[in-house]
Amino acid sequence: DAGVTQSPTHLIKTRGQQVTLRCSPKSGHDTVSWYQQALGQGPQFIFQYYEEEERQRGNFPDRFSGHQFPNYSSELNVNALLLGDSALYLCASSPGGRIRAYEQYFGPGTRLTVT
Amino acid sequence: AQKVTQAQTEISVVEKEDVTLDCVYETRDTTYYLFWYKQPPSGELVFLIRRNSFDEQNEISGRYSWNFQKSTSSFNFTITASQVVDSAVYFCALRNAGNMLTFGGGTRLMVKP
Numbered sequence: 001d002a003g004v005t006q007s008p009t010h011l012i013k014t015r016g017q018q019v020t021l022r023c024s025p026k027s028g029h030d031t032v033s034w035y036q037q038a039l040g041q042g043p044q045f046i047f048q049y050y051e052e053e054e055r056q057r058g059n060f061p062d063r064f065s066g067h068q069f070p071n072y073s074s075e076l077n078v079n080a081l082l083l084g085d086s087a088l089y090l091c092a093s094s095p096g097g098r099i100r101a102y103e104q105y106f107g108p109g110t111r112l113t114v115t
Numbered sequence: 116a117q118k119v120t121q122a123q124t125e126i127s128v129v130e131k132e133d134v135t136l137d138c139v140y141e142t143r144d145t146t147y148y149l150f151w152y153k154q155p156p157s158g159e160l161v162f163l164i165r166r167n168s169f170d171e172q173n174e175i176s177g178r179y180s181w182n183f184q185k186s187t188s189s190f191n192f193t194i195t196a197s198q199v200v201d202s203a204v205y206f207c208a209l210r211n212a213g214n215m216l217t218f219g220g221g222t223r224l225m226v227k228p
Contacts, residue, residue, distance in 0.1 A: 033215070042119075042206055042218030043160070056214050088158055092216075103150060104216060106160035 025093030
């Protein structure tokens with residue numbers, strides 16, 4: 001049973017560019033959340049997708065957008081990259097839609113470096 | 116607004132010592148869930164435990180134990196007889212009415228042989 005997978009593993013971009021990160025949830029999970037983890041800090045919630053819609057959003061600008069596909073996989077897009085966007089981006093999946101009781105399972109993350 | 120505080124930034128112990136990681140949370144909700152995650156150097160967050168706000172019963176799983184005290188808004192994590200493989204960053208997290216997890220800043224645990 002495959003866990004949460006993310007691609008790519010590492011990415012180097014230049015300021016002003018755009019980036020797309022991808023996530024496949026754990027089998028049986030229909031809800032995907034994205035987090036940004038800066039070096040030495042705890043993960044910060046970006047947004048969550050369920051039934052192909054953004055259900056909740058953290059305190060991130062509109063440069064951060066996402067999408068969920070019918071197979072529950074998800075993409076995170078960041079436009080106009082800033083140096084401060086350099087971080088580990090974590091995807092997490094959980095079952096049960098809006099039922100908040102379930103724990104989230106995390107993928108290995110994508111390390112984004114903006115130069 | 117909700118907040119999770121892990122006051123211990125870094126802890127260093129010698130193998131076989133017991134160690135307790137502190138977690139204090141703030142929330143206005145009466146229903147919420149608390150979590151502990153482990154993040155080894157590989158970066159992937161590993162789920163350890165979930166506790167809901169109505170269940171204050173302490174839990175033990177092998178060398179791990181958790182002490183949830185609603186009166187002090189704390190959810191502390193103890194590792195008994197620590198091992199080198201326990202070295203990692205540990206995060207406490209809170210989930211309330213929304214579906215988002217709010218994480219603490221993490222505690223880096225170093226277990227020396």
